[in-house]
Amino acid sequence: MFDIGVKKPPASEPDGHVPIKLHDSEALRVVSLVRHYRMGKNTIPAVDGVSMAANRGEFIALLGTSGSGKSTLLNLIAGLDRPQSGAIVVDGHDLATMTPEQLAQYRRHTVGMVFQSFNLVPTMTLYENVELPMRFAEVRRRERRSRVTEALERVGLGDRVKHRPSELSGGEQQRAALARALVNEPKILLADEPTGNLDSKTGTEIMGLITDLNKSLDMTVIMVTHERALADRYADRMIFLGDGKVLGETKNSAKGARL
Amino acid sequence: MKIYDMVELAGRNLREAVLRNSLTTLGIGVGVASLVAMLSLGLGLQKLFNRQLGRSGLFDSIYVTTRRDVRGTTTAQRETGVAPAKVLDDTARHSFEQIPEVAEVYPNLSAVGDFHLPGSKAEDAHFTVVGGLPPSSQGSEAFDDFQGTYFSSSDAAEVIILADFGRALLGLPAEPRNSEVKLTKEQADQLLDHDVILRYAQRQANDAAATPPLAPSAKDSAKAAGSTRDSGKAADDEDDSADDASSFSVVRREVRLRIVGIVTSEPYRGMRQGRTSALLPMDYAESLNMMQPADVSGIVRPGEGKTYMALVVRVAKSRDVTRVEEAIKKEGYNTFSIVDASRGLQKAFVFLDLFLGVFGSLALAVASLGIVNTLVMAILERRREIGIMKALGASDGDVKRIFFVEAGSMGALGGSLGVALGWMIGRVINLGTNWYMIRQDLKPENFWYVPMWLVIGGVAFSVFVSLFAGLYPASRAARLDPVQALRHE
Numbered sequence: 001m002f003d004i005g006v007k008k009p010p011a012s013e014p015d016g017h018v019p020i021k022l023h024d025s026e027a028l029r030v031v032s033l034v035r036h037y038r039m040g041k042n043t044i045p046a047v048d049g050v051s052m053a054a055n056r057g058e059f060i061a062l063l064g065t066s067g068s069g070k071s072t073l074l075n076l077i078a079g080l081d082r083p084q085s086g087a088i089v090v091d092g093h094d095l096a097t098m099t100p101e102q103l104a105q106y107r108r109h110t111v112g113m114v115f116q117s118f119n120l121v122p123t124m125t126l127y128e129n130v131e132l133p134m135r136f137a138e139v140r141r142r143e144r145r146s147r148v149t150e151a152l153e154r155v156g157l158g159d160r161v162k163h164r165p166s167e168l169s170g171g172e173q174q175r176a177a178l179a180r181a182l183v184n185e186p187k188i189l190l191a192d193e194p195t196g197n198l199d200s201k202t203g204t205e206i207m208g209l210i211t212d213l214n215k216s217l218d219m220t221v222i223m224v225t226h227e228r229a230l231a232d233r234y235a236d237r238m239i240f241l242g243d244g245k246v247l248g249e250t251k252n253s254a255k256g257a258r259l
Numbered sequence: 260m261k262i263y264d265m266v267e268l269a270g271r272n273l274r275e276a277v278l279r280n281s282l283t284t285l286g287i288g289v290g291v292a293s294l295v296a297m298l299s300l301g302l303g304l305q306k307l308f309n310r311q312l313g314r315s316g317l318f319d320s321i322y323v324t325t326r327r328d329v330r331g332t333t334t335a336q337r338e339t340g341v342a343p344a345k346v347l348d349d350t351a352r353h354s355f356e357q358i359p360e361v362a363e364v365y366p367n368l369s370a371v372g373d374f375h376l377p378g379s380k381a382e383d384a385h386f387t388v389v390g391g392l393p394p395s396s397q398g399s400e401a402f403d404d405f406q407g408t409y410f411s412s413s414d415a416a417e418v419i420i421l422a423d424f425g426r427a428l429l430g431l432p433a434e435p436r437n438s439e440v441k442l443t444k445e446q447a448d449q450l451l452d453h454d455v456i457l458r459y460a461q462r463q464a465n466d467a468a469a470t471p472p473l474a475p476s477a478k479d480s481a482k483a484a485g486s487t488r489d490s491g492k493a494a495d496d497e498d499d500s501a502d503d504a505s506s507f508s509v510v511r512r513e514v515r516l517r518i519v520g521i522v523t524s525e526p527y528r529g530m531r532q533g534r535t536s537a538l539l540p541m542d543y544a545e546s547l548n549m550m551q552p553a554d555v556s557g558i559v560r561p562g563e564g565k566t567y568m569a570l571v572v573r574v575a576k577s578r579d580v581t582r583v584e585e586a587i588k589k590e591g592y593n594t595f596s597i598v599d600a601s602r603g604l605q606k607a608f609v610f611l612d613l614f615l616g617v618f619g620s621l622a623l624a625v626a627s628l629g630i631v632n633t634l635v636m637a638i639l640e641r642r643r644e645i646g647i648m649k650a651l652g653a654s655d656g657d658v659k660r661i662f663f664v665e666a667g668s669m670g671a672l673g674g675s676l677g678v679a680l681g682w683m684i685g686r687v688i689n690l691g692t693n694w695y696m697i698r699q700d701l702k703p704e705n706f707w708y709v710p711m712w713l714v715i716g717g718v719a720f721s722v723f724v725s726l727f728a729g730l731y732p733a734s735r736a737a738r739l740d741p742v743q744a745l746r747h748e
Contacts (some may be wrong), residue, residue, distance in 0.1 A: 080650055093711045099655050108652025118645050119745060123275050135264040136652040180651070 020089045022053075027188060027220040028138060029053040033086035035072055035244075043075065046072040048244035054188075054213070057218040059211070061231035062240035070224045071192055073241065077222065078111055078190050079103040090188070108137045112181030116193035118173040120165040120180070126152060128194040130180045137184050151179035155209060171202030178209055180218070191223040195230065207234050281581075283626075283633040285674040290626035291677020291721045294619030294621060296684045301612040302682045303708035308604065319577040319586050322367065323347065323355065323570045324593040341589045345591040355572050358586060360579040365393040367542050367569035372459035372551035376428060376635050379516075384458065385427050390535035392419070392527060392542030395573060401526035406447045407519050414542040418455060419520035425538035435666060439523040439702060455665070457537070460550035461512040478738070487489075509550050518632045519728035523748065627728040630666055637665075638739070645736055646744025655737040662725060662733035668669030670725025674718035681717070682709050 016258050022029055035120060036048040054060050062070040068230040075081040077088055079095050087094040090110060097104065106188045107113075120129045130148045139147070155175035165173050174194060182191060195203030211234055214221045225231055231238050236255060273280045295727035326344035343349060355364045373384040396402075397409050410417050422442050423433055429449060434440045442450070479589070525535055539547070552568055574583050584594045638645070645658055685707040693703035 075742050078650065080745075101656070103486070104649075104652055104654035107650065113650050115745065116551070119643070119650070121644050121647060123271070123644075132648070133651040135268070136654075136657060138260055138261055138264075184652070 013259065020087055020094070022089055022092065025055045027054050027058070028088065028090045029054045029071070030077065030209070031087045031089070033073070033076060033088065034084045035069075035076055035081065036054040036084055037072075045069075046242045047076065049086070050241070050244070050246055052246060052249075053223060054220050056187075056220055057214065059214050059221045059234060059236045060191050060223070061235035062233055062241060063115070063226065063228060063240045064236055064247075065226060067235055067243075068241040070241045072244075073188055074192055074222065074224045077188075078113055079106045092098055104136070108133065109184060110186055111188045111190055113178045114174065114181050114189070114191045114194045116196035117195070118170070118177045118198060120176055122165050124163055125158065125162050125222075126168075126179075129176060130167070130183050133184050138182075138199045147183055148179075151183045152176070154182070155179045159168060169202070170198050171205055174202075174206050175197060175209065176211070177205070182213060182219075185217075186219070188220045188222065193220065193225055194223065195225075197241035202232075260653070260660070263396045264662050265657075265664050266668075267472055269661050269668060270643070272637070272661070273665055273668060276633075276640075278634070279633055283629045284669045284676065285385070285631040286626040286669060286719045287673025287721055288676035288680055289722055290620075290623030291717050292680035292684060293622040293677075294616065294720070295678050295681025295709065295735040296688075297615035297619035297670045298612060298713055299681065299685050299707055299709045300688075301608065301615045302710065302713070303689075303706040305605075305608040305612070306708045307704055309606070318511075318597065318644045319362075319574050319580060320596065321572040321574070321587060322595045323351075323587055323649055324568070324595075325566070326370070326591065326593050347570060348565060348594065351590075351592070354590065355570065355587065358583055360583050361389060361518060362573045362574070362575040363393055363395060364570055364572050365391065366545065366567045367571050368541070368544050368549070368551070370459060370547070370551050372457050372537070374424075374428060374455050374457055377454055377456060383430075385424065386538040387424060389457065389459065389537045389539060389544070389549065392538045393571075393573070396527045399526035401524045405523070406442065406521040407451045409520060410540040411519070413540045414546065415540055416514060416516050416543060417519045417540060418516040419459070419522060419526075419538045420450070420455075420518060421525065421534075421536045422521050422523045422717065423700060425521050427536075428455065436506065441523055441651050442521055447521055450521060452544075453518055454515050455518055456513055457516055458511060459547065460509050462548050462550045462554050463508045463510050495604060506644060507554070509554075512547070514547065529575050588686065593649075623724055629723045630725050630728035631732060633669075634662060634666060635735070637662075638732055638736045641736075643657045643746045645739050646741040647737070649741035651746060658739070659733040659737040661728050662736050666725045666729025666733070667722050670722040671718060673725070674721025676713050678709075678717045682714075685709060 013205070014016075015184055020029060027098075030050055030052045033046070033050045037044045037046050048069070050069070050073055052060075062073060064070045076095075079098075083096050086096065089213065090106070090124050093102075093106075095106065098106065111238065120126075121132065127148055130151055130252060131144055134147065135142045145249065148161070152161055155178050157172060157175055157179065160168065160172065160176075165176070177251065189210070195206055195209065199207060208220060209222070213219050223231075223235065232252065232254070234255065235252050237251050239247060239249040319678065325347040350362055352366075355361060361594065370389050372387040374387045375384040392410070394413050402409060406422075420428070422440060425442050426433060429446060441447075463708070526538065554565075566621070572583065572587065574580050580596050584596050587594050622647070648658060649655075689705065689707040692706070696703050
């Protein structure tokens with residue numbers, strides 16, 4: 001699977017990285033993470049000293065208004081973006097010190113992503129869309145077929161493999177995106193407003209699927225949402241963000257109460 | 260990412276924008292076609308030139324004349340620092356043969372004679388120039404495609420004739436348009452392996468004791484009527500032994516020769532003067548002791564014995580020509596070779612090819628801009644797709660390579676198309692020109708040449724140029740920030 005050596009952080013990094021050990025139960029930990037954006041002359045502190053951790057198999061909701069930094073934090077955890085300082089430790093390795101190639105490997109094998117706008121490749125069939133991550137992971141062709149079928153069947157699209165995304169409803173597209181996210185068997189599923197473009201009925205279907213993956217595959221789920229109700233219903237823990245900072249967090253003991 | 264995945268992804272991307280990519284590929288095709296067309300024209304002309312002159316035996320040959328000839332006294336003798344002028348005789352010939360780089364030395368033999376077929380009347384004889392061919396002439400272009408066989412040996416009583424002369428012997432009219440037309444099989448069969456009688460003037464030495472006559476005397480033709488090639492050889496021996504005597508007679512001789520080959524063009528044309536229609540093997544031709552123009556000077560300048568008008572010194576490798584030529588010049592002879600002229604021409608051809616190549620490449624350069632344009636457009640269109648691929652684990656290198664494969668595929672496809680197109684353009688122009696040449700009573704020529712290396716090189720160059728054009732778009736696509744690309748629209 002994912003096997004790369006921890007690199008010493010570059011000297012330019014201000015707050016020298018102390019090797020951070022994860023607890024056995026932890027899937028990932030974020031320490032003093034900072035990511036600023038430059039917009040013209042202004043600097044926007046999208047993520048400004050965030051620290052958090054996620055346990056294995058935990059379902060975490062990142063809550064906040066738009067501009068609170070929750071999507072930026074998710075992109076940093078996904079390895080799509082790099083922090084100015086701080087650490088993101090997954091499997092004993094700090095994403096901040098990885099090379100671009102190592103980050104690509106990390107995205108291939110350790111995390112799966114679903115987006116609000118599904119982000120399926122419109123010119124590809126569902127089969128090809130779900131197969132795509134396995135091309136980058138260099139999975140053998142013979143194995144791909146069974147894995148694509150399995151993943152699509154899991155999300156209930158076993159009979160739509162030859163369809164293009166435009167021929168599917170929003171809910172079906174998001175299910176296909178879920179199949180694509182889990183086909184490389186990641187440990188962490190990152191979901192950015194997965195129900196944002198769906199009506200409440202299909203949204204519930206998708207959340208049901210995510211919860212199922214979370215439980216049956218023991219997948220850690222980190223979901224960005226601005227809907228408190230959604231978090232209340234599905235998340236084990238809620239982390240509230242505002243202006244790039246953690247405002248607070250609560251355990252959701254009442255999870256599923258309204259299911 | 261595995262290569263087949265890369266090719267597959269690139270392939271489907273190319274298919275997605277099939278019209279645009281086809282047009283771009285066509286552009287490259289036209290560029291490569293112009294390059295191939297230009298270069299194959301240059302190469303074809305060069306090849307034609309080499310074929311026409313190179314295989315005529317001119318390029319590895321040095322023509323040696325004596326400076327005592329009229330030509331020599333005007334210019335060459337004014338040069339300083341060279342040995343005094345020498346007689347071009349057998350001693351000279353042997354000394355040239357001793358030079359290590361020299362392959363063969365033979366006289367530039369050219370004499371007049373007349374031919375008739377055994378059955379025909381002597382009045383029907385055909386007057387022509389007779390020449391000698393050294394053994395190396397077998398490799399000459401004239402023997403690439405001819406009727407009959409080459410000489411069985413260098414002293415065989417055999418003759419190879421020109422097709423036009425063959426027609427004359429058979430009493431057929433000459434070909435009005437093109438003298439280089441082959442005989443029909445029936446016509447050739449009437450001549451090949453048949454005998455022909457050659458009547459010629461033989462230089463025959465007088466007895467040393469005899470008083471030198473003021474002019475060569477023609478002996479009674481009846482004496483020569485029954486002569487054979489043996490008598491010719493006997494005369495040769497006689498001549499050799501008496502060569503120190505400066506006097507000789509000219510007698511009429513007849514020999515029977517077997518026609519072995521019919522050619523359409525004169526092999527080893529070299530510096531023979533006039534149209535030589537009958538060619539004998541060199542050793543045999545020499546043994547006939549035919550009267551030659553140089554013999555006249557032998558009368559004017561008594562005491563020189565038998566001299567040659569010109570000797571042809573053929574070197575084994577044409578690069579040695581200059582060196583051997585210098586050596587012979589130092590010995591006191593006039594030399595001439597066309598190697599210097601040919602070297603200049605070869606250089607001119609390299610420049611011509613380069614010039615044509617640069618012109619041809621211009622179109623390809625324009626086409627490569629098309630590739631840059633197409634791929635940059637593709638990046639803009641596929642921004643989101645690139646972002647998705649990166650989010651799914653594609654590395655920068657993967658993205659770059661997909662774009663490279665796309666550029667390379669367009670290059671390979673366009674290159675192949677271009678080579679085919681260029682070849683076709685060449686064919687058409689060649690056909691058109693030949694049609695024109697035939698109408699102008701000229702021999703059609705193939706001045707279009709597409710060698711294998713040009714085919715492979717054309718495609719390879721096209722791929723190379725395309726990859727180069729793909730450098731910028733590929734690296735731009737690779738640098739694309741996935742977060743930006745995936746931002747909600």
